[in-house]
Amino acid sequence: MSPMDINIHASFLPHNDPDAALAFYRDTLGFEVRNDVGYGGMRWITVGPADQPGTSIVLEPAAADPGITDDERRTIAEMMAKGTYARVLLATKDVDGTFDRLQARGAEVVQEPMDQPYGVRDCAFRDPAGNLIRIQAPS
Numbered sequence: 001m002s003p004m005d006i007n008i009h010a011s012f013l014p015h016n017d018p019d020a021a022l023a024f025y026r027d028t029l030g031f032e033v034r035n036d037v038g039y040g041g042m043r044w045i046t047v048g049p050a051d052q053p054g055t056s057i058v059l060e061p062a063a064a065d066p067g068i069t070d071d072e073r074r075t076i077a078e079m080m081a082k083g084t085y086a087r088v089l090l091a092t093k094d095v096d097g098t099f100d101r102l103q104a105r106g107a108e109v110v111q112e113p114m115d116q117p118y119g120v121r122d123c124a125f126r127d128p129a130g131n132l133i134r135i136q137a138p139s
Contacts, residue, residue, distance in 0.1 A: 018061075044058055047059065
């Protein structure tokens with residue numbers, strides 16, 4: 001069996017304020033904006049690290065899927081408010097330095113840098129929509 005040629009191209013995170021999401025991912029994390037599309041009163045923003053043009057995060061309106069019920073939309077909004085709906089794991093060679101820069105830029109700290117028993121050093125922040133942003137480096 002030959003290996004498949006598959007890459008991770010994009011992951012999706014919800015937002016409830018496109019301008020706040022853009023400011024966080026562009027200005028706080030330093031990602032480049034790859035696309036900013038409005039449609040039907042909603043806005044999708046694609047961002048990613050400048051040195052990784054093939055990997056992106058698409059910041060999408062929460063519960064934009066037309067198949068989601070009103071009850072599901074309320075549940076998603078409640079989970080986002082608690083910070084339990086979505087997360088992304090980023091990596092860096094310098095967790096402590098990255099933590100210090102993000103904290104200085106006003107990012108909401110969830111966890112200061114610490115060594116985890118599973119072999120990584122990591123920290124965590126929340127974006128303006130409540131999404132958990134974990135940043136790790138090998139210990």
